[in-house]
Amino acid sequence: MMSQYRQYVRSSLSQYKFPDVAERDIVAVFNAFTDLRPKLADYVFNNGTTRTLLQLDGTIPVTYRGSTYNIPIAIWLMDTHPYNPPLVYVKPTSSMQIKSGPNVDSNGKVYITYLSEWIYPNSYLLELIQILAILFGEEPPVYSRVVTSARLHNQSQEAVRTPNHAEQDSDDEELSMLREELRRVENRKREKRKEDEKKQLRREVEKAKAELQEMEKNKNVSQNERQVKEY
Incomplete structure (x- = not known):
């Protein structure tokens, strides 16, 4: 399956501007998230324009309150991938409803x-997918669009049952750890971007200095040549 995905990705990237780099970035996903397919x-x-793009379509496993759920998503890859960000959408099934919030709008974007x-x-x-x-x-x-009678019965039973505080505390602790890990990743990325920007600025400064020195050198040579001619 992996080799089939690789071949499909390679052929699909024929119109992309950076096919080799894009292929490496895309193929790396399939080992970790086996339910995504190109x-x-x-x-x-x-603006109404249409473009044929490669997308990763399928589900990603998500842990919520101790249970694992498969969230359907579609990741659209621009023809300049990976140098421009993809577009990510949540794709609810017929039994699901989008829950808009700070990270997802009502259209699933x-x-x-x-x-x-x-x-x-x-x-x-x-x-990106890990985050x-x-x-x-x-x-x-x-969230689920339809609540069945069996689901209502289970909810009523849970309402009168004593909650498992130890399990809830464990879930809260795991969420806190994941949030902290995400913050660390984001902070590292911001620091890395700052360092990259500094390096780029240093290179530009050195280049400008070199160009200035070359201009001054050429100016001095021209002046010397004029003086020689005058003599």
């Missing part, structure tokens, strides 16, 4: 800092 589809932009501050190679697909799994575990982006 496919070509038409994406309609806000995902807005997180990792995407708005996307800079490759510091930003990449595998880490989505953590955020969705804190606040699931979907």
Whole structure:
């Protein structure tokens, strides 16, 4: 299956600007998230234009209050991937309803800092999906559309049952650890971006100095040549 995905991705990236780099970034996802699969589809932009793009479609496992849920998503990859951020959407099934919040709007589009501050190679697909799994575990982006009678019965039974405080404390502790880990990752990325910006500025300063020295050198040579001619 992995080799089939790789071949499909490679052929689908023929119209992309950076196919080799994009392929490496995409293929790295499939070992960790086996329920995601690549496919070509038409994406309609806000201005009405349509473009055929590669997307990763499927589900990612999310842990919420001790249970694992599969959240359906679609990740659209721009033809400049990985140098521009992808577009991420939650895709609810017929039995699900989108739960809009700080990270997801009513249309299912995902807005997180990792995407708005996307800079490759510091930003990449595998880490993006890992962060989505953590955020969705804190606040699931979907909920069940239909509540069956059996579900209502179970809820009524749970209402009169003594809550398991130890289990709840364990869940809260795990969530706190995940939030802290996410904060550390975001902080490291911000520091890395700052260092990269400093290095880039230093290179530009050195380049400007070298150009200035070359200009002054050429100016002195021209002056010397004129003086020689005058003599």
